[in-house]
Amino acid sequence: MAKEPLKVLTESMFYVLLSLLRQERCGTEIVQFVDERTAGRVPLGPGTLYTILAKFQEEGLIRETAVDGRKRTYAITERGSALFRQELSRLKLCVADGDREEAQT
Amino acid sequence: MRQKKRTIAPQEMWDPAAIEQWLEEEARRGWRITDCSGWFAKFKRVEPQECRMRVYPCDPEAKEAWQERIAVYEEMGWQFAVALGMDFEVYYCDDPTIPELDTDPEVFAMAWQEPLRKSWRYGWMLLAAMLAVVLIVLVSMLIVGETLLEYLLEAEFRMLFLLLVIMPVFTVLTVWRLRQIYQARKKLAAGIRHTTGDNWRRSRSRWRVSVVIVLAFWLGAWMADIFWMAVEQGPDTSGLPYVSTEQLAEGTENWEPDFSAYRRQCKPLRPVRSDERRFAYQGEMSVMNARSRLRFEWLAKALYQETKREFLKEHSAAEKQTVEHTAFDEAMLLRGEKEQMLLVRSGEVVYFLQVDFPADLLAHVDEIAAELA
Structure with missing residues (x-):
């Protein structure tokens, strides 16, 4: 996996972190959450999902919490929450800038 | 009808698109990959169908983690096909409506x-x-x-x-x-x-x-x-010239062979090499017969030039005399202060006769030409 730390989250990464914000979830649940929340706008392939999960674990943004049979669940860490909030603020600023610009046209 | 087949495994893992294309074409022909360890990939016969094959890198992980991951892949419509070495896995999906394996x-x-x-x-x-x-x-x-x-x-x-x-x-x-x-x-x-x-x-x-x-x-x-x-017993030197010490000077029949210069070899680019040096008076007088048959004429030309160059390097004041004969492609007599060398090339054969005492080497030209002809 890549060794460079994450600076900006992609949409898939953002939604994976979002899915873990309030509760622990396993891989299938994460995919379902993202699909429901975005109404299918953000597809999440299994390759992408597990690359993100591995990268997030490597960066300490999430951690594995339980293994129930073959099912593994993941929870967000303090660091993950902080990165999520930072990304959310960045996106809000982007949206605000866009809105302002659009209002003037 | 064959139910299994084996072919050379792909190795250029940095070009997954080429591997995916290949596996998709095999699937269209009714072959699905089942094993890819070592140099060969094994296929089993399946119903011919359009399907997407994807190569994806993987990290080392525990068996349970791998099983969980593969179960999720299956739930999402992607089946595990085979591992390509330790670092890659191949997945396939028969349903074109299922989202891609990687979406970002x-x-x-x-x-x-x-x-x-x-x-x-x-x-x-x-x-x-x-x-x-x-x-x-x-x-x-x-x-x-x-x-x-x-x-x-x-x-x-x-x-x-x-x-x-x-x-x-x-x-x-x-x-x-x-x-x-x-x-x-x-x-x-x-x-x-x-x-x-x-x-x-x-x-x-x-x-x-x-x-x-x-x-x-x-x-x-x-x-x-x-x-x-x-061919360990030695090269076939028939048809190659040789001038004995006795032919060059009287009283030389008992001259000793110099084993340090003695070579009878067969090599891929020089199938015949036979060097023989005889000497007397503690090496002060000697006769060298060096015969080589090379694999290609251009190598013989290069060896001829190099032999000449080597002699001239040691005897810079040597006198050069071109020797003309129909049997030779090129020939030259090089005469130093003491040493003389008669150097001859005919096709792939290079021969030189070198002495370090007064002798008329040109007197043996016809004899050498007769052997080469």
Whole structure:
């Protein structure tokens, strides 16, 4: 996996972190959450999902919490929450800038 | 109808598009990959169908974690097909409505970063290894004081094949691969998927060429061993000239052979070499007959020129006299203060007669020509 730390989250990464914000979830649940929340706008392939999960674990943004049979669940860490909030603020600023610009046209 | 088949496994893992194309075409023909360990890939017969095949890098993980991951992949419509070595897995999906295995170009680039880095490192290591072989050859030539021509003429089959076939082919292939990997890394960093634009058949042909060359190397080396064992008794010197010491001067019949200069060899580029030196008076007077039959005429020309150059290097004031004869392609008498050399080339044969006492070497030209004719 890549060794460079994450600076900006992609949409898939953002939604994976979002899915873990309030509760622990396993891989299938994460995919379902993202699909429901975005109404299918953000597809999440299994390759992408597990690359993100591995990268997030490597960066300490999430951690594995339980293994129930073959099912593994993941929870967000303090660091993950902080990165999520930072990304959310960045996106809000982007949206605000866009809105302002659009209002003037 | 065959139910299983086996073929050479893909090795260029940095070009997954070519591997995916190949596996998709096999699936259309009714073959699905079942094993890919070592040099061969195994296929089983299935219903011919359109399906997507994807190669994806994987990290080492516990068996349970792997099983959980594969179960999720299956729930999402992607079946595990086979592992390609330790670092890659192949998945397939028969349903065209199922989303792609990877849906985020940046995450895809992240997944491929390390495998590409590994391929990049491996490519440079291979180039460095080849450079090391060239350096070893050059250093050994310097130590022994040999020229490149001498080295090639004395080289065994293995070394010749390594230097003249394997190294050039692998150097070109490795440089090409490094260029492709460099482009792939640059494109992935920009969020673009890389493909060589090559047909998968060309990609596999390149790999086949590499495999065939390596196999030819081992087979050739093995055959060469058997062949040289058969000719170990010495080269066939019939049809090559020889002027004995007795013909050159009286009272020389008991001159001793110089075993340090005695050579009777068979080499791939010089199938016949027979050097013989006889001397007397503690080496103050000697006669050298050196006969070589080379594999190619251009090598004989090069050896002729080099022999002349070597003599002139030691005897810079030597007098040169061209010898004309229909049996010779080129011939020259080189006369130094004491030493004289009659150097002759006829086709692939190079012969020289060298003495270090007064003697009329030109008197033997017809005799030498008669042997060569």
